[in-house]
Amino acid sequence: MTNFAVIGPGAVGSVIALELLKAGLDVKLFGRQEQQVVVKQTKLNVTSLVVNQQKFDYIFIAIKVTKNHEITEALRKMTHHHTIIIVCQNGMGQLTDFNMAAAFQAAVYISGQKKGDVVTHFRDQTLILPDYPAMHDLKKHLSQSTIEIVISEGQRTILWYKMLVNLGINTVTALSKNTTAIMELENIQQLVRNLLHEGVQIANADGENFSEATIDEIMEIYKGYPADMGTSMYYDALNDRKLEYDFIQGQFHQIARENHIDTPVLDICCTLLTAYQYKK
Amino acid sequence: MTNFAVIGPGAVGSVIALELLKAGLDVKLFGRQEQQVVVKQTKLNVTSLVVNQQKFDYIFIAIKVTKNHEITEALRKMTHHHTIIIVCQNGMGQLTDFNMAAAFQAAVYISGQKKGDVVTHFRDQTLILPDYPAMHDLKKHLSQSTIEIVISEGQRTILWYKMLVNLGINTVTALSKNTTAIMELENIQQLVRNLLHEGVQIANADGENFSEATIDEIMEIYKGYPADMGTSMYYDALNDRKLEYDFIQGQFHQIARENHIDTPVLDICCTLLTAYQYKK
The missing domain is CATH 1.10.1040.10 (N-(1-d-carboxylethyl)-l-norvaline Dehydrogenase; domain 2)
Known part of the structure; x- marks a missing residue:
């Protein structure tokens, strides 16, 4: 079964992980340490990134772009030859930080905030992705989830x-x-x-x-x-x-x-x- | 006897007040409230500006320029027709804040800092003043003090x-x-x-x-x-x-x-x- 990792238990990462889980997908949410976050009244387990030994087919990166260098080693361990990385961060040009796998930048429209361990989701849960075959595959995988995937030539x-x-x-x-x-x-x-x-x-x-x-x-x-x-x-x-x-x-x-x-x-x-x- | 007020018990004001006192002059140091400051190992009394009823011949202004509007009323009460105000602050152009008396801007070279109630004096105690008769009078008054008064046409x-x-x-x-x-x-x-x-x-x-x-x-x-x-x-x-x-x-x-x-x-x-x- 295709498996998914989400790195970064902030507002964006927590909402993605929750919605994939609710769609019956095999997904794990990763953070700096074992903890729980509450998102849409649901408790989600956060797994410590440093102890992970599993490999993943799709990895969503939802940490702050300034922290990318801190996860390089952990990411290397969780990718295989066909892993697809989706970068859900501000900015452009950071794809070179993820050269351990095929990486694509998403335009993220998920608005929310995190206070303590509680994520409040304000509105939107859309990822706009570039028009590549790998992105169409991802869209199919997520078809049962409420995360809206838009594939756009004008991404x-x-x-x-x-x-x-x-x-x-x-x-x-x-x-x-x-x-x-x-x-x-x-x-x-x-x-x-x-x-x-x-x-x-x-x-x-x-x-x-x-x-x-x-x-x-x-x-x-x-x-x-x-x-x-x-x-x-x-x-x-x-x-x-x-x-x-x-x-x-x-x-x-x-x-x-x-x-x-x-x-x-x-x-x-x-x-x-x-x-x-x-x-x- | 000619009397002097210094408003602002920071590094600049405290050093001026102390040196005038040591020269045997009639000087009072004013602040927001009654307190004591220590400068050059000497305790100085700070008098509350709001309760003052006395008038002064010379007033040194050594508060932050952003606080000038807070002392307008108190200043009005402490000036008479011949009061001279010496503005010992950063900046230029604030003389209009002191239109209750004849006011002159000093270029201040007194370097120090205040932590809690203790003023540390680093170096210099020079006031450079513009070349007006009133400034020459002031210089004579201060001739016994270690505050160096320089009067310069190029002030x-x-x-x-x-x-x-x-x-x-x-x-x-x-x-x-x-x-x-x-x-x-x-x-x-x-x-x-x-x-x-x-x-x-x-x-x-x-x-x-x-x-x-x-x-x-x-x-x-x-x-x-x-x-x-x-x-x-x-x-x-x-x-x-x-x-x-x-x-x-x-x-x-x-x-x-x-x-x-x-x-x-x-x-x-x-x-x-x-x-x-x-x-x-």
Whole structure:
């Protein structure tokens, strides 16, 4: 029987593991240590990743991208020649962290939060995957589960769009150490627009076809955020944790350099975000 | 007998009060509440500002510039027609906060720190004052004290120089939430240089005559800082306190706008620093 592993007992990983289990699939949820999480009023067992000896056909990665290097050895032990890895993380460009197997990046729409051992699921449980045979196989395997699998030829565009959404709001909330309330400030709106303008140029140099209308659309998304909302980078900055910088702003920055795109605003933000992480 | 008040029992205020006392002058140190501070192994009494009924000939202001509005009423009660106020704070442009008397900005070189009730004095006890008759009178009064009073025609240039030093290092340490160690990063050095370049243009529009050599000189000063040193704005950002933004970066920004100087780097930094303070 095809078996599944989910690594990372946060909101995304716990919801995926629960729904696969409810669909009668052979699935194990892994974390740093043996514990239990509660998701949708159901207790789920979390198995310690370091003691695992089993191999898996499909592995969902739902840890923070900044922690990828910590699971390399454990992942190597749990993959075989035909293992498929689905990366359910923010960012792009981290597939090279998973070169022990065939790895695919998902665009994840599962919104929830974890407090203590309790996961609250807010809305959505959709994974958008690229159009490859392996992904169609996965979709068949998950057909009985409530996780919606969408396979899209335009999946890369969806990933880039998510990157742009993250670029604008995560940058200014992390650097100002303030919530999305700051989007009420005209100067911040203009700064975010300038950042997105540079981001669109960068994505387009990578083959996308975004326009000024994309920026207007993303600014509208931000307007829908509650004022006291924090972003993942805001919470990381507030708690002095490592930021997902390398996989969001850092990724934009790298592609800008490769393509000789002038990005004065992104440059300053990247300089300050790099300084935030320096020797911490 | 001429009497003196010092408001603010921090490092600067406590050292001034102690040295005036030791010189046999009639001086009172004021703070938020009755307490004692220890400075140079001597206990000093701090009088509560709100209960004071006395008037003073000279008043030294040594509180944080962000707290000026809190002492307005108390100050009004302690001034008479000939009171002279000496502002011993970071920044420029806050003299308008002290319109109840003749007020002069000092460039303060007193380095120390306060932990609990104990002030440690590191080095220097010099006040550089502008060349006005009232300042010469003050110098005579203080001739027996070890506080060195320097009266300089170029005092405004000294204030601007201090502003430039603060502009570079305070901005990047506050926004990156990191110590002066970040000055080891080439990108940060370049960002600071760009900021100082804009700062020099602004100061020069205000009548100064700084050059690229000034920037090199300030970069050398930064090199002399120990790597784990925090700046005042860094500590404020770390502890989620209000920043002295209005009186440093905000001051530069205002003069830039008045003189139509293009300051793209300062603009971004000011936008982020304003956002930091938004609705906090």
